[in-house]
Amino acid sequence: MSPRRAAGLPDGDVSLRDHLITAAARLIAERGTAGLTVRDIARAAGVAYGGLYNHFADKEELLALALHAHVRAVEHDLGAPPTDGTLAENLRAFVRHALAVHTAILPAFAGLVGNPDVLARFDALPNPLAGGRGLHTALVDYLEVERERGAVRRDADLDAVATLLIGACHDLVLPRMYRGVRAPVEVPADRVAALVATVLDGITGPARGGPPGRRTRSR
Amino acid sequence: MSPRRAAGLPDGDVSLRDHLITAAARLIAERGTAGLTVRDIARAAGVAYGGLYNHFADKEELLALALHAHVRAVEHDLGAPPTDGTLAENLRAFVRHALAVHTAILPAFAGLVGNPDVLARFDALPNPLAGGRGLHTALVDYLEVERERGAVRRDADLDAVATLLIGACHDLVLPRMYRGVRAPVEVPADRVAALVATVLDGITGPARGGPPGRRTRSR
Amino acid sequence: MSPRRAAGLPDGDVSLRDHLITAAARLIAERGTAGLTVRDIARAAGVAYGGLYNHFADKEELLALALHAHVRAVEHDLGAPPTDGTLAENLRAFVRHALAVHTAILPAFAGLVGNPDVLARFDALPNPLAGGRGLHTALVDYLEVERERGAVRRDADLDAVATLLIGACHDLVLPRMYRGVRAPVEVPADRVAALVATVLDGITGPARGGPPGRRTRSR
Amino acid sequence: MSPRRAAGLPDGDVSLRDHLITAAARLIAERGTAGLTVRDIARAAGVAYGGLYNHFADKEELLALALHAHVRAVEHDLGAPPTDGTLAENLRAFVRHALAVHTAILPAFAGLVGNPDVLARFDALPNPLAGGRGLHTALVDYLEVERERGAVRRDADLDAVATLLIGACHDLVLPRMYRGVRAPVEVPADRVAALVATVLDGITGPARGGPPGRRTRSR
DNA sequence: GATGAATGAGTGTTCATTCAT
DNA sequence: AATGAATGAACACTCATTCAT
Numbered sequence: 001m002s003p004r005r006a007a008g009l010p011d012g013d014v015s016l017r018d019h020l021i022t023a024a025a026r027l028i029a030e031r032g033t034a035g036l037t038v039r040d041i042a043r044a045a046g047v048a049y050g051g052l053y054n055h056f057a058d059k060e061e062l063l064a065l066a067l068h069a070h071v072r073a074v075e076h077d078l079g080a081p082p083t084d085g086t087l088a089e090n091l092r093a094f095v096r097h098a099l100a101v102h103t104a105i106l107p108a109f110a111g112l113v114g115n116p117d118v119l120a121r122f123d124a125l126p127n128p129l130a131g132g133r134g135l136h137t138a139l140v141d142y143l144e145v146e147r148e149r150g151a152v153r154r155d156a157d158l159d160a161v162a163t164l165l166i167g168a169c170h171d172l173v174l175p176r177m178y179r180g181v182r183a184p185v186e187v188p189a190d191r192v193a194a195l196v197a198t199v200l201d202g203i204t205g206p207a208r209g210g211p212p213g214r215r216t217r218s219r
Numbered sequence: 220m221s222p223r224r225a226a227g228l229p230d231g232d233v234s235l236r237d238h239l240i241t242a243a244a245r246l247i248a249e250r251g252t253a254g255l256t257v258r259d260i261a262r263a264a265g266v267a268y269g270g271l272y273n274h275f276a277d278k279e280e281l282l283a284l285a286l287h288a289h290v291r292a293v294e295h296d297l298g299a300p301p302t303d304g305t306l307a308e309n310l311r312a313f314v315r316h317a318l319a320v321h322t323a324i325l326p327a328f329a330g331l332v333g334n335p336d337v338l339a340r341f342d343a344l345p346n347p348l349a350g351g352r353g354l355h356t357a358l359v360d361y362l363e364v365e366r367e368r369g370a371v372r373r374d375a376d377l378d379a380v381a382t383l384l385i386g387a388c389h390d391l392v393l394p395r396m397y398r399g400v401r402a403p404v405e406v407p408a409d410r411v412a413a414l415v416a417t418v419l420d421g422i423t424g425p426a427r428g429g430p431p432g433r434r435t436r437s438r
Numbered sequence: 439m440s441p442r443r444a445a446g447l448p449d450g451d452v453s454l455r456d457h458l459i460t461a462a463a464r465l466i467a468e469r470g471t472a473g474l475t476v477r478d479i480a481r482a483a484g485v486a487y488g489g490l491y492n493h494f495a496d497k498e499e500l501l502a503l504a505l506h507a508h509v510r511a512v513e514h515d516l517g518a519p520p521t522d523g524t525l526a527e528n529l530r531a532f533v534r535h536a537l538a539v540h541t542a543i544l545p546a547f548a549g550l551v552g553n554p555d556v557l558a559r560f561d562a563l564p565n566p567l568a569g570g571r572g573l574h575t576a577l578v579d580y581l582e583v584e585r586e587r588g589a590v591r592r593d594a595d596l597d598a599v600a601t602l603l604i605g606a607c608h609d610l611v612l613p614r615m616y617r618g619v620r621a622p623v624e625v626p627a628d629r630v631a632a633l634v635a636t637v638l639d640g641i642t643g644p645a646r647g648g649p650p651g652r653r654t655r656s657r
Numbered sequence: 658m659s660p661r662r663a664a665g666l667p668d669g670d671v672s673l674r675d676h677l678i679t680a681a682a683r684l685i686a687e688r689g690t691a692g693l694t695v696r697d698i699a700r701a702a703g704v705a706y707g708g709l710y711n712h713f714a715d716k717e718e719l720l721a722l723a724l725h726a727h728v729r730a731v732e733h734d735l736g737a738p739p740t741d742g743t744l745a746e747n748l749r750a751f752v753r754h755a756l757a758v759h760t761a762i763l764p765a766f767a768g769l770v771g772n773p774d775v776l777a778r779f780d781a782l783p784n785p786l787a788g789g790r791g792l793h794t795a796l797v798d799y800l801e802v803e804r805e806r807g808a809v810r811r812d813a814d815l816d817a818v819a820t821l822l823i824g825a826c827h828d829l830v831l832p833r834m835y836r837g838v839r840a841p842v843e844v845p846a847d848r849v850a851a852l853v854a855t856v857l858d859g860i861t862g863p864a865r866g867g868p869p870g871r872r873t874r875s876r
Numbered sequence: 877g878a879t880g881a882a883t884g885a886g887t888g889t890t891c892a893t894t895c896a897t
Numbered sequence: 898a899a900t901g902a903a904t905g906a907a908c909a910c911t912c913a914t915t916c917a918t
């Protein structure tokens with residue numbers, strides 16, 4: 001006599017625990033974490049909400065795990081940005097990648113500010129992004145390869161580059177999030193190119209080669 | 220002839236309306252906007268919560284105004300970053316300024332994701348940052364002056380610079396916020412310098428002058 | 439030094455007390471008593487709501503007086519039904535009159551069920567309808583005159599007639615009120631005629647003179 | 658397998674939903690609908706108020722159902738008026754029945770003026786009175802039978818008769834309701850008889866047979 | 877007397893969590 | 898183990914009434 005199987009459980013070897021995490025992650029992807037209730041999650045999973053507490057200490061634990069699953073799902077869906085082009089091409093692809101990642105992920109995190117519980121538990125899990133390394137480290141690693149190849153100056157601060165480029169993605173995504181927009185960011189190609197060109201060429205000294213970045217636009 | 224004075228009102232020429240906004244702004248500074256209730260605000264103001272509705276249409280209106288007041292208070296406390304040094308010095312000061320601003324302000328905004336009402340009303344108020352121009356525009360404006368002076372290349376994309384530097388501040392502040400840390404960010408001076416140097420000098424081409432940025436650190 | 443004059447008080451020799459009663463009566467006429475607040479009344483009077491308590495013990499007292507004023511206003515506006523036609527004509531006019539009175543008055547009373555205070559105080563005031571006699575007594579009085587003239591049988595129970603005809607008006611008005619309709623009842627003339635004819639002629643015995651009442655309609 | 662049982666639930670096969678409806682109906686019977694709160698209802702049911710929302714969309718839905726239950730209970734308790742006597746006897750019984758029905762039911766409905774929601778939802782339910790037909794239709798139907806039998810004149814307006822008799826019940830009950838009296842109306846038998854006699858015999862023409870109605874009384 | 881801001885009990889409703897079944 | 902009704906603290910908001918001015 002095995003115990004009863006939950007109603008909404010799909011066939012196959014899936015535990016209710018994993019099923020709930022998956023369902024919650026899907027909801028997070030669709031609506032962010034703000035205003036998510038345990039009833040919502042159980043309904044999305046096709047399962048009774050009380051049983052949730054057989055598998056998780058509380059809502060926070062489930063959310064932390066679902067958040068993790070969501071981030072992994074986003075990474076899986078987006079794949080890794082290509083590294084087989086020129087340095088500039090690769091960085092532009094990386095920026096587009098990071099924009100997509102942040103669009104998908106920030107609403108999930110933002111809903112949890114003031115819920116340090118969930119975020120603390122999330123931190124205890126391995127950083128899921130870029131194979132456990134995080135976008136930042138992934139970018140630094142890539143740049144190190146380029147530096148070995150001589151494409152990047154020896155004295156370049158690769159950590160700063162990562163902070164600048166990934167930060168720029170935050171800056172482009174955040175205002176949309178505040179307005180509740182969930183659609184993917186449509187950053188024009190020339191904006192992405194300008195970010196990369198600025199980091200590659202700097203803004204001082206004699207004019208550099210390559211197509212010039214656009215002139216200043218007022219926001 | 221005048222109506223009764225609220226119990227918790229400080230001495231002096233302060234309306235309850237302003238007192239409530241101030242109290243709410245203080246709470247926002249201390250705890251962010253997440254989970255803030257009208258009773259919390261009234262208690263912090265030492266005042267009955269019902270009276271709030273004599274002065275504001277609803278909680279959202281008060282929050283939008285308090286958010287505005289909070290941002291203004293932050294800006295007032297921090298002052299404007301200096302612009303009388305070298306380009307690099309000024310940009311480093313700006314980055315430190317933006318870091319402080321974001322540390323103080325992001326938790327307030329992040330708690331409002333999924334509450335587009337408040338943000339919409341906030342948007343209807345004049346942008347309080349940098350004399351109504353916002354940090355981004357302020358930075359672009361400053362850089363335009365430097366470009367006029369010839370300190371910045373003519374083809375530099377100043378909008379991209381602003382996005383990169385302000386974005387970097389987001390990137391440095393966000394992880395702390397997720398951990399619920401409210402203390403000011405302590406970004407080492409050399410990290411700030413590296414960000415600015417990267418933007419000024421780029422990372423390709425022959426080595427530039429000035430003190431070299433630190434070599435790559437893994438996070 | 440006379441005391442200050444209330445802001446919204448019209449010119450002339452009107453006390454704030456009367457002004458408030460009038461304003462409240464007007465609101466009752468427009469919206470019934472359900473959901474009426476002291477703020478509504480004071481705003482309608484253009485006067486501070488606190489001062490209300492200088493003139494009335496509480497909201498209930500004001501409502502009772504306003505109700506009374508409203509009923510008197512309705513009676514004044516509608517005038518007395520004519521009594522110079524035939525018996526049937528006069529009764530039809532009376533029914534139309536009573537329908538108008540009830541349309542105007544029932545919403546005021548219905549909103550007060552479960553507020554016995556107000557109704558008790560209203561009862562303590564003289565019955566305003568039909569010169570203090572009420573519709574019922576007015577109708578009985580009129581019928582007594584007709585009986586003296588021989589138009590009505592000696593053994594007729596005039597009290598019963600009044601209850602039947604006035605009651606019929608209730609029955610026609612009530613369902614509309616439940617649906618929140620405030621527009622005047624549009625009872626077709628033949629329905630009014632049928633009510634009067636039924637009371638005059640009865641429904642048994644040999645056919646009577648006069649135009650026959652309509653046949654049964656299913657409602 | 659089954660969920661927990663509510664604390665205040667009586668033994669036997671009763672769902673909390675039905676229990677709440679019953680409790681609310683009892684409260685309506687005792688106090689009318691005016692001023693009824695969800696907490697009142699839950700307390701009367703011996704149950705936590707939050708659970709109400711597991712079974713009803715909102716207070717209005719519960720009230721509409723409770724109102725319906727109340728009306729059905731009243732009808733059930735009173736039974737159907739007999740129709741096996743003479744025409745006059747049957748009508749007198751009907752009037753007594755309608756008086757009892759209105760005494761029990763009017764306070765419930767009157768408390769809902771200005772709450773059209775509840776009444777709209779009540780209307781969507783089948784009319785519970787007289788087997789779904791309503792008192793008015795029931796009376797008309799009965800009178801049609803009598804007309805077939807020749808006890809009522811062919812040209813009688815049966816709809817008018819129903820409006821007069823049922824309206825008279827309103828008229829007798831309403832003033833008591835305004836005074837908050839909830840006890841059954843004690844209308845003397847001769848008053849009921851006079852109403853019926855008036856409708857049957859009219860008040861004009863030669864004296865009719867049967868015991869004469871009482872002479873006029875001033876109220 | 878007049879003012880209207882201040883007060884706080886009370887309202888309908890939500891939702892994480894418990895627990896009898 | 899799974900169920901979902903039951904629970905009640907918490908929420909935003911209303912409004913009759915008070916009272917310093």
